[in-house]
Amino acid sequence: MNxxxxxxxxxxxxxxxxxxxxPTAAAVAAAAQKQKTLLQRVEAxxxxxxxxxxxxxxxxxxxxxxxxxxxxxxxxxxxxxxxVQTADSLLKLVSELKQTAIFSGFxxxxxxxxxxxxxxxxxxxxxxxxxxxxxxxxxxxxKELELHYFSLAERASDIPQx
Amino acid sequence: xxxxxxxxxxxxxxxxxxxxxxxxxxxxPPDVGYDERRLSLIRRVDFAWAIEKDDNxxxxxxxxxxxxxxxxxxxxENLQLAHQELSIIIDLINTVExxxxxxxxxxxxxxxLPNEVLSDLSVSAATKLQCxxxxxxxxxxxxxxxxxxxxxxxxxxxxxxxxxxxxKVKRQxxxxxxxxxxxFTIDLFDNSLYDPAAVFRPSSLSTVHVDHDSAGMLSINLPxxxxxxxxxxxxxxxxxxxxxxxxxxxxxxxxxxxxxxVSDDECVKETHSLLREVxxxxxxxxxxxxxxxxxFNPSLGVNVTGIQENYLQMSIGQGTSVFISxxxxxxxxxxxxxxxxxxxxxAILPLDTLDGVMLPEEEQDTxxxxxxxxxxxxxxxxxxxxxxxxxxxxxxxxxxYAGNRISGQGAKDGCGLLVHFCMSxxxxxxxxxxxxELDNVVCRVPYLQLISHPTWHSRTSSWTLFMKVPxxxxxxxxxxxxxxxxxxxxxxxxxxxxxxxxxxxCINVEGEGAPNVVGLFKGxxxxxxxxxxxxxxxxxxxVIILQQVAxxxxxxxxxxxxxxxxxxxxxxxxxxxxxxQGETLSLVAHVDPEDTRGCISWxxxxxxxxxxxxxxxxxxxxxASEYKKFLGHLSLDVLYSTLMDLVSLCCGGGSL
Numbered sequence: 001m002n003x004x005x006x007x008x009x010x011x012x013x014x015x016x017x018x019x020x021x022x023p024t025a026a027a028v029a030a031a032a033q034k035q036k037t038l039l040q041r042v043e044a045x046x047x048x049x050x051x052x053x054x055x056x057x058x059x060x061x062x063x064x065x066x067x068x069x070x071x072x073x074x075x076x077x078x079x080x081x082x083x084v085q086t087a088d089s090l091l092k093l094v095s096e097l098k099q100t101a102i103f104s105g106f107x108x109x110x111x112x113x114x115x116x117x118x119x120x121x122x123x124x125x126x127x128x129x130x131x132x133x134x135x136x137x138x139x140x141x142x143k144e145l146e147l148h149y150f151s152l153a154e155r156a157s158d159i160p161q162x
Numbered sequence: 163x164x165x166x167x168x169x170x171x172x173x174x175x176x177x178x179x180x181x182x183x184x185x186x187x188x189x190x191p192p193d194v195g196y197d198e199r200r201l202s203l204i205r206r207v208d209f210a211w212a213i214e215k216d217d218n219x220x221x222x223x224x225x226x227x228x229x230x231x232x233x234x235x236x237x238x239e240n241l242q243l244a245h246q247e248l249s250i251i252i253d254l255i256n257t258v259e260x261x262x263x264x265x266x267x268x269x270x271x272x273x274x275l276p277n278e279v280l281s282d283l284s285v286s287a288a289t290k291l292q293c294x295x296x297x298x299x300x301x302x303x304x305x306x307x308x309x310x311x312x313x314x315x316x317x318x319x320x321x322x323x324x325x326x327x328x329x330k331v332k333r334q335x336x337x338x339x340x341x342x343x344x345x346f347t348i349d350l351f352d353n354s355l356y357d358p359a360a361v362f363r364p365s366s367l368s369t370v371h372v373d374h375d376s377a378g379m380l381s382i383n384l385p386x387x388x389x390x391x392x393x394x395x396x397x398x399x400x401x402x403x404x405x406x407x408x409x410x411x412x413x414x415x416x417x418x419x420x421x422x423x424v425s426d427d428e429c430v431k432e433t434h435s436l437l438r439e440v441x442x443x444x445x446x447x448x449x450x451x452x453x454x455x456x457x458f459n460p461s462l463g464v465n466v467t468g469i470q471e472n473y474l475q476m477s478i479g480q481g482t483s484v485f486i487s488x489x490x491x492x493x494x495x496x497x498x499x500x501x502x503x504x505x506x507x508x509a510i511l512p513l514d515t516l517d518g519v520m521l522p523e524e525e526q527d528t529x530x531x532x533x534x535x536x537x538x539x540x541x542x543x544x545x546x547x548x549x550x551x552x553x554x555x556x557x558x559x560x561x562x563y564a565g566n567r568i569s570g571q572g573a574k575d576g577c578g579l580l581v582h583f584c585m586s587x588x589x590x591x592x593x594x595x596x597x598x599e600l601d602n603v604v605c606r607v608p609y610l611q612l613i614s615h616p617t618w619h620s621r622t623s624s625w626t627l628f629m630k631v632p633x634x635x636x637x638x639x640x641x642x643x644x645x646x647x648x649x650x651x652x653x654x655x656x657x658x659x660x661x662x663x664x665x666x667x668c669i670n671v672e673g674e675g676a677p678n679v680v681g682l683f684k685g686x687x688x689x690x691x692x693x694x695x696x697x698x699x700x701x702x703x704x705v706i707i708l709q710q711v712a713x714x715x716x717x718x719x720x721x722x723x724x725x726x727x728x729x730x731x732x733x734x735x736x737x738x739x740x741x742x743q744g745e746t747l748s749l750v751a752h753v754d755p756e757d758t759r760g761c762i763s764w765x766x767x768x769x770x771x772x773x774x775x776x777x778x779x780x781x782x783x784x785x786a787s788e789y790k791k792f793l794g795h796l797s798l799d800v801l802y803s804t805l806m807d808l809v810s811l812c813c814g815g816g817s818l
Contacts, residue, residue: 060294062287069286073293080297084304091308091315098319102326103333112327139616150604150611 041093048086052079170206314378321380321430322346322372329437331372346372348382350441352554365447367440379426382433387490389443390472392450394542396535397475397483443491449549450474450488456580464584479588479667480595482535486545536590544586544620548579585666586620592667592700593623599703600625600662606761609798610711627660627673629711631718632799634725658714660707669698673710674717704755709735712751712762715798719749719805728809737805738769739812745769747808760795764804767791 056079059072181189194202232238258264274282325331325348334345351368367389375381454474457466468475473487604612604627615624633656660673672695698706712735719737723730731738735751746769753762768789796804 056297060290062283062290064283064286066282066286069290073290076293076297080300084301087304087308091312094312095315095319098315099333102319102323102331109326116328135616135618139614142614142616146611146613 038093038097042090045086045090045093049083052083052086055079056083168208317426318374318378318380321426321433324430325380325433325437328434348372348437350437350444352441352444365444367444367447370437370440379429380433381429382436384436384440389440389491390447390488391443391491392446392542392546393485393487393489394545395485395538397485439491445550445554446546447488448554449546450486452549452553453486453545453580461581463581463588476584478584480591482588482591484584484587534594536587536594541583541587545583548583552579582621589621589623589664589666593664595700596623596662596664596669596703597625599700600627600707603627603704603707603755603761606758607708607711608760621666623664625662627662627707627711628657629659629714630657631715632802634722634802658711658718660710660714662703662707669700669703671696671698671703671706671710674714704761705753708753708755708761712753715762715801716749716751719801722802722805723809726806726809728812736767739808741812747811749804749808757795763795764793764801765790766793 056076059076063069063072177190179188180191183189322331330349332347332349334347348370349368350370351365370382370384373381373383450472457464457474457476463479465477466474467477467483468485472489473485475483475485477483600612604610609629611628611630613626613628615626617624658674660671663670663672672693674693716732716735716737720730720732723737723739729740731740735753736748737750738746738748741747748767748769750765750767751762752765755761757763793804
């Protein structure tokens, strides 16, 4: 029932996440079918829980027959276990939805990836400009230092005079 | 029983006459039946003592219990009584069952008393209430467990979503889908290569499994030493630094133990860092692969001299050997980033061209050792950078800014990158040697200056040797008396330049000063010195530079002499004055790069045309001959004043 795994690759099944751009008709139908299935599961689970709880409340009456009370005690335990099991399956459904959201939100993923690409390109450009600026400043400093060094008076006085 | 025993005697069983009638009939007492007799005997037993005993016991018990009444005493007594009655009934039933003659005709349940009904009801109600309470506890436990599971999942998926914004997350179905691991993997393989034909196999590191740790949080477990990094260095006896770890961030060994206490944000950041390290490791492996392939293409400048597993040694020019290897990045090392920044803090500013970042080694004492091998780390980065830019980026995605350092070198395909890299490195080493030679010369000639020109090209270096001559006081006044060309020349010739350009390992010297032969014959000063450009070797560089400078000085002195109006002749390194007696007085320059007192020294040589035995010796001997005098290493000012003295000598006549 669940889709096979594929992340980062454009594919079908994005209808539930807001209508992908240009999915085929089969993909749209599959998405609608899946959505319907999930909704059915949700409804079944919730009605299951409500049903069990109703039964649980209904047997709260104390009967004269102790055997009937014992029966009802066992039934109550069974209903409670069923309720917890249904709640667990609902949570699993939520997990599946989360996974689907992670792997099928292509539009937002693509936007984010493009945004990050632009950011990184800008950072790289900035770094490159900075490196160029550092190089230029270093060259200027080097030139200044060289001029300063070679114009030192004491350097000129090292040579013995006649 | 007490010792007191009472005994009663029965009458003898003799029939005694009750009554006799007048007619003589005797009345005896009737006979007692067996049962009656037994009964009367039983009645005669005196149970008073037992009754008294029981009464005593009861009194004692009641006296004891009256002090501490037990709350369940009544219930216990009731239960005991009920137990007794039940045992009697059971015995009766067993007797009836054992006796075939008697059967139970029917049993009717006694009508329950109201209090019994109510107590039954209360017991049932209590039981049901207990059952509900038990269910309540069960629901609470389950709710708590489910909440915890939800929280764990929220953390996990939150972290996974954040990772997915930077990395390619894939889901595997059909694998062991235990609740703990849903089979997520992160694919680190970069398939956006510029050259698809490069055939990069996805390495085993490309797929990283996402696991859950004990707290349910996302974790990535990589075995230690599973990923490797590129190492580049110089091999051979002249390398003085031990191989340092690559300039990368490393994770500390205590990361695993501290994981529990870090927040989710830090956990995600650490995972990002780890994935980035693995990504870099994959890139390093690909670079090593490419380098290995290129190294075995026959090419100039690169010769493979050693090969081991994950290790390649090559000899580039200049007698240098380098090696490239892939070594495991062991976790638990000291963070290299701090030592790297330390290296940057202690770096000396390079006095060299700025092709890429260059950090010298530790401080050295002698200038000769200062220009040793280039910085290993910078060339490691350079190697990675050129491969990244030319192989791993698509042509259309190549950013616009790229080209500060590479654009001037033209488009390179994959097979020339290693050669380019090795030639850059050998050029760097060679240019260091050239700079050392120039530095030696400039240090010893004080009126010479060295100016570096950054070329921003990894295989070209350029310097200029600059000499400024003193301004003549006559120059300003003579401008009106000379020709235009000459005046322009005099205005320009305050400084002389010699340009040294190194391309790869080719030295090109360009400067004025060396006269051409034609100009010498014509005797025209305009054609004597012109801009010359020629190549030379490293060994000859110092001599050639010094000769260039000396000839520039001679040229300048020649110009100054002409300005004054004295007829002088100029040879390559010799300025000759004609004296009145037909003698020639020459000022000769002598260049010696090994002279520590100064590389250019001056001699005054007297040439008498009448004496043919005298020759022009240019040696370092003490100028003891009366025809040669050693003047020493003169500054330009002193040279100028010497020239003026010679000029006055020529004008005034006289002899030495």
